Amino acid sequence: MKEEDIQWYHSSVKPHEEMIRHWIKSKYGKYCDVDDVMQEALLQLFKAKEGKVIESPKAYFFSVARNIAVSQIRKSRVRLAESIYDESALQIIDDDVCVEEEAARNHELEILTKAIQSLPERCQCVFTLSKVYGMSYKNIAKELGISFHTVTNQIATGISKITDYMHRHGRN
Numbered sequence: 425m426k427e428e429d430i431q432w433y434h435s436s437v438k439p440h441e442e443m444i445r446h447w448i449k450s451k452y453g454k455y456c457d458v459d460d461v462m463q464e465a466l467l468q469l470f471k472a473k474e475g476k477v478i479e480s481p482k483a484y485f486f487s488v489a490r491n492i493a494v495s496q497i498r499k500s501r502v503r504l505a506e507s508i509y510d511e512s513a514l515q516i517i518d519d520d521v522c523v524e525e526e527a528a529r530n531h532e533l534e535i536l537t538k539a540i541q542s543l544p545e546r547c548q549c550v551f552t553l554s555k556v557y558g559m560s561y562k563n564i565a566k567e568l569g570i571s572f573h574t575v576t577n578q579i580a581t582g583i584s585k586i587t588d589y590m591h592r593h594g595r596n
Contacts, residue, residue: 429470436481437469444486447557448493456496465489483537486556539589543582550575551582 441462449458465488469481478484540548549568553559554575559567561575568575 425470429473432473432481433470436478437466437485440482440485443553443557443559444482444489446559447486448489450558451490452493452497456493458493461489461493461496464492468492480537480541535590535593536586539586539593540582542589543585546570547578547582547585550578551586554579555582 444465445458445462448456448461452458452461465485468488469478469485472478472484472488540551543551546568550564550570553564553567554561561572561579564570565572565575
């Protein structure tokens, strides 16, 4: 492995590994091997990086890990009641989704990702921990060393700014 790949891993991927592991474990941990999911996700992340620039390694790593977990679950034929209500899992599981719908979803996700990335740093961190990783406000406050009230304000600010961003880019 090249030295630059190792540095990229330590600066762009490793800081998010524990949060992604926690999310996968909390969402799918009873139904798949979290260690296998994480290892496979890292392998796919490095393969995807070969000769390319990954704009948002954290988002890519998260998506790959989630997809692998759902794929493991599908292979074992275990049906998760939680997944029925999880839109992100439904889009992966639904084999009848047409290419146009999938492209539209990916475009919407790209715009949403850019909207989140446009947030101020602390707001982006709090919003991502809550909405992407499913952490409770209380745990976010503890993890970041801020008050519960600050977390609620940052979430409200994030939702407002993301809504404005989406409206400016023609999305509702």
